[in-house]
Amino acid sequence: xxxxxxxxxxxxxxxxxxxxxxxxxxxxxxxxxxxxxxxxxxxxxxxxxxxxxxxxxxxxxxxxxxxxxxxxxxxxxxxxxxxxxxxxxxxxxxxxxxxxxxxxxxxxxxxxxxxxxxxxxxxxxxxxxxxxxxxxxxxxxxxxxxxxxxxxxxxxxxxxxxxxxxx
Ligand code: SF4
Ligand code: SF4
Numbered sequence: 001x002x003x004x005x006x007x008x009x010x011x012x013x014x015x016x017x018x019x020x021x022x023x024x025x026x027x028x029x030x031x032x033x034x035x036x037x038x039x040x041x042x043x044x045x046x047x048x049x050x051x052x053x054x055x056x057x058x059x060x061x062x063x064x065x066x067x068x069x070x071x072x073x074x075x076x077x078x079x080x081x082x083x084x085x086x087x088x089x090x091x092x093x094x095x096x097x098x099x100x101x102x103x104x105x106x107x108x109x110x111x112x113x114x115x116x117x118x119x120x121x122x123x124x125x126x127x128x129x130x131x132x133x134x135x136x137x138x139x140x141x142x143x144x145x146x147x148x149x150x151x152x153x154x155x156x157x158x159x160x161x162x163x164x165x166x167x
Contacts, residue, residue: 044107044122047100047138048145048158052090055147058119061095068114073104091117098140102127123158 004010030037039045050058061078079096081089088094111120130136146154 039124043124044109044112045124045126046102046122047111047143048121048123049095049098049140049143050119050121050145051147051155053148054087055149056086056088056090057094057144058090058117059095059098060091060093060117060119061098062093062116064114064116065111065120068110069105070108070110071104071106073101074111075099075101095140098143100138100143102136102138103133 052058061076063076063078066072066074066076075097076095076099077097078093081092081094107122109122112122127136127138145158148155
């Protein structure tokens with residue numbers, strides 16, 4: 001071992017060189033929440049229950065999404081459309097209750113793929129943090145997209161940037 005090696009000088013300079021080289025590299029960290037990274041184009045976030053162009057609910061409570069769900073996160077209750085409710089529900093059956101347990105959901109998107117009515121979509125937003133488990137049970141009112149006829153602004157916002165969920 002040379003004297004320089006005995007004093008650990010080569011190792012110290014090598015280490016300092018690595019440290020200084022990082023000073024000029026782009027930082028991988030961001031100042032969240034002021035700065036936000038763009039989502040991937042294939043990001044799957046919170047669900048929406050979609051409406052058609054006349055604002056009618058698309059879901060017919062057929063249950064295919066619940067059957068397809070590997071996490072058993074979806075539950076619903078079907079009801080028959082009554083005379084006079086044609087402007088509310090697109091089909092003769094609709095979901096009187098519809099719930100998704102976001103603590104179970106793995107955001108796989110199989111419910112979206114299984115739906116024959118284009119009634120459920122995963123958007124590019126995510127479930128906010130919550131102190132209680134109940135806050136993660138999303139009911140129909142939480143999931144239903146605003147009416148595009150009466151609230152076009154809210155509808156566009158809920159639809160998100162992915163362009164999915166368009167009638
Ligand atoms: S995204 Fe997947 S896990 Fe979540 S509700 Fe849909 S099918 Fe179930
Ligand atoms: S969201 Fe689609 S698959 Fe699920 S119950 Fe409604 S219509 Fe059927």
